[in-house]
Amino acid sequence: MIQVLDVHKQFGEQKVLDGVSLRIPRGEILVIIGGSGTGKTVLLKHLIGLLRPDKGHIFVEGVDICHLRSWELKETRKKFGMLFQGAALFDSLTVAENVAFPMREHTRLKEEEIMARVGNRLEEVGLHGIEDKYPSELSGGMRKRVGLARALALEPEIVLFDEPTTGLDPIMSDVINDLISATQKKLGITFFIISHDVKGALKIAHRVAMLYEGRIVEEGTPEEIESSPNPIVQQFLAGSSEGPIRVG
Amino acid sequence: MGPVTRFGRWIFMHVESLGRLLMVLLATSYWFVRPPYRIREIFRQMEFVGVRSFFIISLTGTFTGMVLALQTFYAFVTFNAESLVGATVALSMTRELGPVLSALMVTARAGSAMAAQLGTMRVTEQIDALQTMAVDRIEYLCVPRITAALIMVPVLTVYYNFLGILGGYFVGVNYLGIPPGPFVSSIVNITDYDDLTNGLIKSIFFGLILSFISCYKGYTAGEGAEGVGQATTQAVVLSAVLILVSDYFLTDWLF
Numbered sequence: 001m002i003q004v005l006d007v008h009k010q011f012g013e014q015k016v017l018d019g020v021s022l023r024i025p026r027g028e029i030l031v032i033i034g035g036s037g038t039g040k041t042v043l044l045k046h047l048i049g050l051l052r053p054d055k056g057h058i059f060v061e062g063v064d065i066c067h068l069r070s071w072e073l074k075e076t077r078k079k080f081g082m083l084f085q086g087a088a089l090f091d092s093l094t095v096a097e098n099v100a101f102p103m104r105e106h107t108r109l110k111e112e113e114i115m116a117r118v119g120n121r122l123e124e125v126g127l128h129g130i131e132d133k134y135p136s137e138l139s140g141g142m143r144k145r146v147g148l149a150r151a152l153a154l155e156p157e158i159v160l161f162d163e164p165t166t167g168l169d170p171i172m173s174d175v176i177n178d179l180i181s182a183t184q185k186k187l188g189i190t191f192f193i194i195s196h197d198v199k200g201a202l203k204i205a206h207r208v209a210m211l212y213e214g215r216i217v218e219e220g221t222p223e224e225i226e227s228s229p230n231p232i233v234q235q236f237l238a239g240s241s242e243g244p245i246r247v248g
Numbered sequence: 249m250g251p252v253t254r255f256g257r258w259i260f261m262h263v264e265s266l267g268r269l270l271m272v273l274l275a276t277s278y279w280f281v282r283p284p285y286r287i288r289e290i291f292r293q294m295e296f297v298g299v300r301s302f303f304i305i306s307l308t309g310t311f312t313g314m315v316l317a318l319q320t321f322y323a324f325v326t327f328n329a330e331s332l333v334g335a336t337v338a339l340s341m342t343r344e345l346g347p348v349l350s351a352l353m354v355t356a357r358a359g360s361a362m363a364a365q366l367g368t369m370r371v372t373e374q375i376d377a378l379q380t381m382a383v384d385r386i387e388y389l390c391v392p393r394i395t396a397a398l399i400m401v402p403v404l405t406v407y408y409n410f411l412g413i414l415g416g417y418f419v420g421v422n423y424l425g426i427p428p429g430p431f432v433s434s435i436v437n438i439t440d441y442d443d444l445t446n447g448l449i450k451s452i453f454f455g456l457i458l459s460f461i462s463c464y465k466g467y468t469a470g471e472g473a474e475g476v477g478q479a480t481t482q483a484v485v486l487s488a489v490l491i492l493v494s495d496y497f498l499t500d501w502l503f
Contacts, residue, residue: 048380077382088377090369102381 001026001190002047002158007056009042016042017053018214026157029184029191031201033236034211035245040194041085043211044160047192048080049073078106081151081159085166087143089135095122095146096131102153121149125179141172148179158190165197173197177204198237202226210236212245272386272464276394279387289392297358297393297459298400305404306411308353312345313337313412317419321426331430335438337416341409342443343503348495350408351454354401355487359462362393363483366466367476375467390463394456401455402448409447446502453498458487 002024009017016039024030034040045051046058049065057064060076068076089098099118103109109117122128125145135143144164151159164180165173177200184191195201201208202222209219210233218225218233225233235243249257320336366389369375378385413435420426462483469479 045376050376050379074382077380080380082377082380084373084377086372088373090374090377091372092365105381105383 001061002192003057003059004043004046005057005059007043007046007053007058009039009046009051009053015214017046019056020211020214020216022209022216022219024158024190024192026190027184027188028206029180029193029204031205031208032192032194032211033196033198033201033208034194035236036196038211039214040211041162044162044192044194047160048077048082078154079157081154081156083144083147083151083159083161083164085162087135087147089143089146089150091135094132094134095127095138098135098146099150099153101150106154117153118149121152122146124152124183125149126175141168141176144168144176145179148176152183152187152189155187156189158192161191161193161195163195164193165195165200173200180204198239212236268468269464272390272467273460275386276390276460276463279384279391280395282387284387286388286392289388290395293392293396294400296361297354297396298403301354301357301400301404302407304353304357305350305408308349309346309408309411310415312349312408313341313415313417314419316340316345316412317416317424321420321424330424330426332434332438333420333424333426334417334431335434337420338413338435338439339443341412341416342439342447344447344495344499346405346409346412347447347450347454348491350405351401351451351458351491352488354397354404354455355458355462355484355491358397359458359487360480360484362459362462363466363469363480364476366463367469367479370467370469371472371476385467389467390460393463394459397455397459398452399455401458402451405448405451409444442503449502450495450498453494454491457490457494461487461490 002022004020004022004024007017007020008015020039020043022030032040032043042051046053047060049068052066056066058066060079063076065073065076089095090101093101096115096118099121100114103114103117107114118131122131125148127142127145127149130138130142130146135146138146148164161180164176168176177197180191180193181204183189193201193205202225205222207220208222208225209216210225211217212232218228218230220228226237228234231244235245316337317333320333321330324330324333324336366375369389375385375389378388417428417431420431421428465479465483465486466476469475
């Protein structure tokens with residue numbers, strides 16, 4: 001469904017993506033793991049066209065989005081939902097207005113219908129009765145869940161997650177991971193997740209890929225990753241400061 | 249890095265900035281005349297830019313007129329020309345001080361807020377979120393704010409002029425002892441509609457300048473709190489400078 005082909009991206013002197021190739025089939029949960037600053041978020045931003053590669057191609061359902069103009073990208077973007085690391089809720093709008101936002105922009109649904117759907121989306125993420133609150137009044141976990149509700153508002157085909165559990169306590173992290181798993185089973189959406197949360201990734205992913213120094217060094221099912229002979233992968237999974245990965 | 253390279257990079261950096269500014273300007277003009285016209289959002293911004301500046305405009309407008317009356321009186325009394333204080337205050341306000349000072353006050357209040365708000369949105373990825381939701385960022389964020397400024401800044405200028413002349417009257421007649429009749433008749437005889445309307449044309453331009461610059465600076469803010477702070481400061485300073493500089497050229501062209 002999405003094909004990343006030999007993508008390179010450089011910022012100034014720093015080469016962040018150095019020939020990344022990846023296939024994201026429909027209906028799967030794919031988790032990208034890797035250290036901080038290894039380019040995971042940069043890769044994510046490429047998928048939705050927030051960044052363009054210096055070299056390489058990204059095909060979304062056969063269309064090379066790197067060569068689309070901004071207005072052509074709009075149609076492609078409607079297939080996506082995205083959850084940012086800080087949820088990126090609009091702080092001047094209430095929770096309900098935030099979740100309703102994509103529906104108000106892109107559909108001609110009546111107001112009652114929109115509000116009903118907002119209620120449903122919030123129920124799905126385990127939140128009730130907070131429609132009139134503002135994002136500043138919510139906890140981090142609640143904001144992420146509202147962000148997820150908003151990302152799912154238009155029933156997209158693929159949802160991108162930028163570190164969905166970073167900054168959350170272990171219980172809330174598990175809640176979010178279970179939510180992702182349950183939503184995927186129910187709606188068959190493709191999920192693309194970048195994460196530090198190795199435990200969570202191995203639990204919910206269909207496939208895992210590790211990004212290191214701008215390249216995918218290992219890719220496979222959670223079992224394959226866990227039993228990988230690659231010392232880089234093993235060091236990361238163990239969370240050890242000793243090994244080939246050098247920090248700083 | 250040698251001095252030539254450094255100089256070259258400095259030039260490139262500024263040309264890039266100018267290019268970016270022009271591209272945002274083009275996008276804004278494009279979306280100005282194309283739907284969706286976010287009427288509710290425009291009204292919300294008009295309330296923010298106009299209604300909420302009302303108190304500060306009233307206060308500063310009145311005092312500007314008052315000090316103007318004071319200063320011109322002391323200058324004119326030596327020529328026995330006190331009766332012309334009224335006209336002087338009215339002309340100065342409508343032609344120059346009203347448009348410029350009210351625009352500067354709006355810049356300080358609403359311009360800084362626009363830059364801070366958009367800067368914070370940039371830094372918390374809300375602007376990226378708009379883009380991922382296939383909503384045009386310039387159309388959603390900048391156009392309502394600029395439209396609101398174009399409408400409200402002239403309105404505020406009218407208010408500023410009015411209260412300034414009123415303040416000038418109060419000081420001139422009640423405090424400095426100028427007879428009220430000559431004060432008012434000098435205004436009526438000497439000022440004409442062009443003074444007011446050309447002043448309002450200036451204020452339309454100033455409204456455009458301050459809102460566009462503030463939105464642009466917020467929109468292109470750098471990282472973190474420092475980025476937002478810098479964007480806000482630069483928005484106010486750049487707007488103020490451009491207002492004062494364009495004032496000369498506009499005055500030359502109009503009057």
